[in-house]
Amino acid sequence: MASITLDRLAHSYLPNPTSDADFALKEINYNWEDGGAYALLGPSGCGKTTLLNIISGLLVPSKGHIKFDGKDVTHLQPEERNIAQVFQFPVIYDTMTVRENLAFPLINRRVPRETITERVNEMVEILDLGDKADRKARGLTADEKQKISLGRGLVRYDVNAILFDEPLTVIDPHMKWQLRTKLKDLHRQLGHTMIYVTHDQTEALTFADKVVVMYAGEVVQIGTPEELFEEPAHTFVGYFIGSPGMNVLPCNITGRTATVGSTAIDLVQPSPASGENLELGIRPEFVTLTARGSEGIPVRIDAVENIGRFQIVRTNLEGHPVNALLQEGEEIPADAALRFDPARINIYKNSHLVRRGA
Numbered sequence: 001m002a003s004i005t006l007d008r009l010a011h012s013y014l015p016n017p018t019s020d021a022d023f024a025l026k027e028i029n030y031n032w033e034d035g036g037a038y039a040l041l042g043p044s045g046c047g048k049t050t051l052l053n054i055i056s057g058l059l060v061p062s063k064g065h066i067k068f069d070g071k072d073v074t075h076l077q078p079e080e081r082n083i084a085q086v087f088q089f090p091v092i093y094d095t096m097t098v099r100e101n102l103a104f105p106l107i108n109r110r111v112p113r114e115t116i117t118e119r120v121n122e123m124v125e126i127l128d129l130g131d132k133a134d135r136k137a138r139g140l141t142a143d144e145k146q147k148i149s150l151g152r153g154l155v156r157y158d159v160n161a162i163l164f165d166e167p168l169t170v171i172d173p174h175m176k177w178q179l180r181t182k183l184k185d186l187h188r189q190l191g192h193t194m195i196y197v198t199h200d201q202t203e204a205l206t207f208a209d210k211v212v213v214m215y216a217g218e219v220v221q222i223g224t225p226e227e228l229f230e231e232p233a234h235t236f237v238g239y240f241i242g243s244p245g246m247n248v249l250p251c252n253i254t255g256r257t258a259t260v261g262s263t264a265i266d267l268v269q270p271s272p273a274s275g276e277n278l279e280l281g282i283r284p285e286f287v288t289l290t291a292r293g294s295e296g297i298p299v300r301i302d303a304v305e306n307i308g309r310f311q312i313v314r315t316n317l318e319g320h321p322v323n324a325l326l327q328e329g330e331e332i333p334a335d336a337a338l339r340f341d342p343a344r345i346n347i348y349k350n351s352h353l354v355r356r357g358a
């Protein structure tokens with residue numbers, strides 16, 4: 001296992017990049033701790049694969065360095081980096097049995113026979129493949145084959161890191177949560193440095209101790225799942241994490257009052273932010289509905305969606321959508337007014353957090 005340092009790392013696919021916009025990966029500085037479980041989370045095209053390929057050695061960055069345990073590996077080939085990778089689709093040998101597939105990465109590295117048997121047995125048990133262990137991979141389901149792929153990544157005990165690139169894409173939805181939880185357990189048991197690439201927030205938040213959120217080539221926040229929820233550093237994080245995401249409303253600010261259109265919202269504390277490109281962010285969990293006439297902000301209700309234990313109330317405030325998350329069965333007044341918990345109102349300037357809820 002190793003720590004991984006990204007030292008002023010950036011990448012452009014263009015031969016002569018001139019502006020920030022030319023970089024598929026904008027400058028990032030970060031130290032990923034030895035034995036940590038990290039997720040790279042972001043929408044399609046945000047630069048996740050570019051970063052993963054730099055770590056694995058498939059791509060040499062146009063700027064900066066990458067270090068494993070302080071040793072510069074920027075120009076080392078993938079096979080010289082001693083990492084394991086699990087891809088979206090199973091990479092296994094159909095003609096080999098499950099056991100033979102799992103043993104293969106160890107045989108390649110001339111691991112002693114007894115150790116191989118021990119590790120393979122351990123993987124078979126961990127991945128619940130006991131009843132299939134001596135069958136050829138050819139006849140197995142896509143789920144089972146991908147489990148073997150995961151096992152082939154995890155079976156090596158001496159790797160610097162294990163990289164997972166959307167490994168649950170082919171897995172059946174009902175199996176996904178099982179494998180997600182399993183991977184988390186495996187990380188606890190095995191203690192490898194693990195980096196998991198996904199565009200699915202549930203996968204990222206379940207698996208990782210720290211989530212690296214990427215947007216348009218930029219790392220916009222690195223934090224624990226709680227930090228991303230409580231204190232989104234960028235409006236994109238607020239919008240992308242949470243279901244539904246944070247409400248983001250363009251506003252002006254004077255003193256302790258934010259104004260959305262002609263609606264004044266009391267921030268309780270004066271905000272340090274002023275000028276243009278300001279936005280108010282509040283999560284639906286901290287929006288309540290009251291009857292009009294009390295102190296709330298009158299709104300139009302567009303829709304109510306029941307999602308099990310909660311209901312999402314979709315409202316419209318002066319042309320801007322605002323969602324409120326209410327408990328199942330909680331009463332929704334016919335003439336509704338919104339109330340924002342002032343302690344949970346964040347203020348953003350140019351999409352970046354400048355003031356978190358008091």
Ligand SMILES: Nc1ncnc2c1ncn2[C@@H]1O[C@H](COP(=O)(O)OP(=O)(O)OP(=O)(O)O)[C@@H](O)[C@H]1O
Pocket residue numbers: 013024042043044045046047048049050051199
């Ligand atoms: N080989 C390449 N040559 C030129 N541009 C590329 C190349 N690979 C990726 N890009 C561009 O770099 C940006 C980041 O792509 P990347 O594949 O890293 O994103 P991603 O977050 O992994 O997306 P996805 O989830 O769709 O794989 C995109 O704009 C993409 O079009």
